[in-house]
Amino acid sequence: MAKDIFIIGAGTYGAVIADLAEVCGYSVSGFYDDDSSKVGKTILGKRVLGKLDCAKDIHAKANYAVAIGDNSVRILKLKEIIEGNGKIPVxxxxxxxxxxxxxxxxxxxxxxxxxxxxxxxxxxxxxxxxxxxxxxxxxxxxxxxxxxxxxxxxxxxxxxxxxxxxxxxxxxxxxxxxxxxxxxxxxxxxxxxxxxxxxxxxxxxxxxxxxxx
Ligand SMILES: CC(C)(COP(=O)(O)OP(=O)(O)OC[C@H]1O[C@@H](n2cnc3c(N)ncnc32)[C@H](O)[C@@H]1OP(=O)(O)O)[C@@H](O)C(=O)NCCC(=O)NCCS
Structure with missing residues (x-):
């Protein structure tokens, strides 16, 4: 059975990473984004669930992929997720x-x-x-x-x-x-x-x- 994954970043790159995650055998459970105007929308048929802190706080031990191109912002977000016990598969x-x-x-x-x-x-x-x-x-x-x-x-x-x-x-x-x-x-x-x-x-x-x- 496909493992669930959440995508951080609900922009166009979020869709790209969701697509890649599916190709890699994951099932996308939803997206998170800091931009509250995106919350509730759907990307590739999956909902934008909330702001990023929700991901860290609620889904410890879940899988995540971070779809953020800016290197410093991405590293910060990845480290936050790891500190919150989230998993980041390659x-x-x-x-x-x-x-x-x-x-x-x-x-x-x-x-x-x-x-x-x-x-x-x-x-x-x-x-x-x-x-x-x-x-x-x-x-x-x-x-x-x-x-x-x-x-x-x-x-x-x-x-x-x-x-x-x-x-x-x-x-x-x-x-x-x-x-x-x-x-x-x-x-x-x-x-x-x-x-x-x-x-x-x-x-x-x-x-x-x-x-x-
Ligand atoms: C190099 C880059 C970061 C510079 O951006 P910038 O600091 O905003 O620079 P500017 O657009 O003000 O351009 C400054 C000068 O560099 C030149 N220049 C900018 N990018 C150039 C490039 N890729 N190749 C050649 N010259 C370039 C501009 O023509 C300008 O020259 P001028 O001063 O003689 O007019 C940007 O142009 C770039 O190439 N970004 C990469 C985009 C990309 O590949 N994205 C991938 C997304 S997946």
């Missing part, structure tokens, strides 16, 4: 290809047609979107988001909470992408990227530093 689409020598961390989400090569590592709480390649011996840190169609070369050290925009390429030969860096869509990264740097273009150049909140 969701890997059956059509993703994961080397038996790769390591996928806790609470990761790996979408279809992605290929994680030999001895690559995906850090806890990370999301890897469809049609991404993470080449061999590359380490992706905690809480990263790699968008659709990215190509990440071999032997690269990607720090925590890095966001790689859709279709970007990080070339083999790059050693390090610093924590909280953002790589623009379609960029080709040819050199190391500093902490909290926003880079974009071909070749990628510094656009600005990340705004502090």
């Amino acid at each position: 969701l890997i689409h059956p059509k993703a290809e994961i080397s038996k020598y790769a390591r996928i961390g806790k609470a990761c989400i790996i979408h279809a047609l992605t290929y994680i090569w030999t001895e690559a590592e995906i850090g806890d709480f990370s999301i890897v979107s469809p049609e991404v390649i993470v080449a061999h011996h590359t380490k992706v840190g905690e809480g990263c988001f790699i968008a659709n169609g990215c190509r990440v070369g071999a032997g690269i050290n990607i720090a925590e909470r890095v966001f790689i925009g859709m279709g970007a390429t990080v070339m083999t030969g790059v050693k390090k992408i610093g924590r909280d860096a953002i790589i623009g869509a379609g960029s080709v990264v040819t050199k190391d990227v500093g902490t909290e740097s926003v880079v974009a273009g071909v070749p990628a150049k510094l656009v600005r530093k990340v705004d502090k909140v």
